[in-house]
Amino acid sequence: MNDTDHDLAAVMPRVMRALRTSTITTTIAVALAGCGGGGTDGTANAAAANNAVINSAGAAVSNSAAHAGSANHQVVPRYARFERKTYRQWVVSFWQWVNMTDNGPFFPNPLINCTRPISAGQSGNLWYWATPSSYFHALSVPNAPQTCDQSANVIPAGTSILLATLDTFSSTLLPPGAYTATTAADERVIADRFADRIQDLFVTIDNVPVADVTAYRVRTDQFTFKAALRWVFGLPEHNYGTGTAVADGYYLILKPLPTGSHTIHYGGRFHYLAGDFGPGAPPPDYVVDITLMITVGP
Known part of the structure; x- marks a missing residue:
């Protein structure tokens, strides 16, 4: 395993935890939107929740990737x-x-x-x-x-x-x-x-x-x-x-x-x-x- 692989291996558990949490959050958001009686408002809320989760997970992956090619493992x-x-x-x-x-x-x-x-x-x-x-x-x-x-x-x-x-x-x-x-x-x-x-x-x-x-x-x-x-x-x-x-x-x-x-x-x-x-x-x-x-x- 090289240094880049080591850094990615170190951050992937955190990313996976974020994604698992994101899935739970999305499920709850969709359920709550359904409780509102459906319609366009509920769909929009669910879509917004999904987008927020995706953006959050994407940011975590981006930050991890930025460090993967760095010398931070030496610090x-x-x-x-x-x-x-x-x-x-x-x-x-x-x-x-x-x-x-x-x-x-x-x-x-x-x-x-x-x-x-x-x-x-x-x-x-x-x-x-x-x-x-x-x-x-x-x-x-x-x-x-x-x-x-x-x-x-x-x-x-x-x-x-x-x-x-x-x-x-x-x-x-x-x-x-x-x-x-x-x-x-x-x-x-x-x-x-x-x-x-x-x-x-x-x-x-x-x-x-x-x-x-x-x-x-x-x-x-x-x-x-x-x-x-x-x-x-x-x-x-x-x-x-x-x-x-x-x-x-x-x-x-x-x-x-x-x-x-x-x-x-x-x-x-x-x-x-x-x-x-x-x-x-x-x-x-x-x-x-x-x-x-x-x-x-x-």
Whole structure:
């Protein structure tokens, strides 16, 4: 059975249940129409009920078919638990890891660029992948596509990846700026605002697209984190300690990929609006286009 057959096999029981329910609904609708004394009104009601059932079943089949040719079977469903944690809990864990990761002296923080080995600082059955952030780049300069060749750093078989695509982070601990909150409530507002600016999101795994990528948006509750000594968001002369934050954006937990080489291509853009960064015209769209090349070991 190939991947397409597997996906169809998974959705067909749901479609059949919908069709069985539809048959019952149609039978009841026809019976009720007959109780009305017949005539054109009863016939029209029965026909409308039949059409509604057919349209509903057709929509279910169409949605199933759309996913059948996608890479969604490689992604943990948005509202499923993975290793007994929700997506929201994993995203909090990701940001706690990012903030605790030193920006130097041997490797940059993964938010700076993608030269840091994907294996550095990783452990357990799930590894994190962070996208170099617009926070650290001049927004007035167009952002070129990036190829992150991590193929020399072998990922152990059976390891999942939390893919942080386009996302935002706001904290009262940040130095003054557009992403800096002054209250806990502001953290939520700012994170939401910049996540709302994300458009044209896409993800492909080995040239196969992930369908409905926007369904993988994750908004965290406020969480605490400890800033690294050389905190990626901080100033060199400061020791920031512990802070609070809120994150928002698009995250996919990839199931363990087969042994061998894989290419994950993803991106989108931030479409900023007037006022996002203070008075004046907004900066141009910040485009993200990442090609991540990885190797999974035997």
